[in-house]
Amino acid sequence: GAVVSQHPSWVICKSGTSVKIECRSLDFQATTMFWYRQFPKQSLMLMATSNEGSKATYEQGVEKDKFLINHASLTLSTLTVTSAHPEDSSFYICSATVVDNYGYTFGSGTRLTVV
Amino acid sequence: AQTVTQSQPEMSVQEAETVTLSCTYDTSESDYYLFWYKQPPSRQMILVIRQEAYKQQNATENRFSVNFQKAAKSFSLKISDSQLGDAAMYFCAKNTGNQFYFGTGTSLTVIP
Numbered sequence: 001g002a003v004v005s006q007h008p009s010w011v012i013c014k015s016g017t018s019v020k021i022e023c024r025s026l027d028f029q030a031t032t033m034f035w036y037r038q039f040p041k042q043s044l045m046l047m048a049t050s051n052e053g054s055k056a057t058y059e060q061g062v063e064k065d066k067f068l069i070n071h072a073s074l075t076l077s078t079l080t081v082t083s084a085h086p087e088d089s090s091f092y093i094c095s096a097t098v099v100d101n102y103g104y105t106f107g108s109g110t111r112l113t114v115v
Numbered sequence: 116a117q118t119v120t121q122s123q124p125e126m127s128v129q130e131a132e133t134v135t136l137s138c139t140y141d142t143s144e145s146d147y148y149l150f151w152y153k154q155p156p157s158r159q160m161i162l163v164i165r166q167e168a169y170k171q172q173n174a175t176e177n178r179f180s181v182n183f184q185k186a187a188k189s190f191s192l193k194i195s196d197s198q199l200g201d202a203a204m205y206f207c208a209k210n211t212g213n214q215f216y217f218g219t220g221t222s223l224t225v226i227p
Contacts, residue, residue: 034215038158043206043217091158095215104215106152106160 002028002098006107021079021110023094029074030096038091050077084114121218128197129226136192136221138207148210151192155203
């Protein structure tokens with residue numbers, strides 16, 4: 001079945017630095033990928049929709065200059081958290097739409113801790 | 116407004132028994148998809164079951180089945196013969212086009 005690989009699975013960074021999270025579709029092409037943020041014991045909050053070859057669409061309230069999304073190929077989308085602060089610490093999950101719309105396939109998530 | 120509501124933050128079930136998780140949603144579309152996802156402690160989102168809104172027949176996947184009431188905008192998940200491995204967060208979700216909406220989740224505990 002369709003697999004989405006997300007890397008790294010966890011990362012600790014210092015406040016003020018930037019962190020890049022990768023999301024790859026391994027056996028299918030994903031023209032659209034999605035980035036979610038999940039706080040402990042809460043639901044997934046859509047941050048942005050990543051479109052191959054074009055600019056990402058950000059949800060209201062999400063800072064596009066802070067959360068940079070690049071979708072340069074049909075199999076790779078990246079989320080860069082720039083100038084990270086402790087309040088950016090969270091669980092980030094990517095997903096991609098499988099062609100037959102059989103739901104989304106999710107990456108395994110990245111736990112970001114900013115110290 | 117597109118909302119998905121799960122009114123049960125926590126549920127518990129005895130092993131081998133049956134449990135039903137509730138979900139209601141709001142939509143103005145006639146064509147959409149509904150899903151139940153499971154998120155175990157590993158936090159990997161796993162698709163449990165899906166339902167196309169245009170299909171009247173309730174979807175079934177082994178021990179998992181849904182009760183889809185389109186007019187009532189209700190989409191409950193029934194887990195039969197509950198197993199310890201079913202313990203997880205369960206999220207109800209609705210999909211229209213590329214937009215996905217998640218409920219707030221139900222934490223399921225399975226009691227041995």
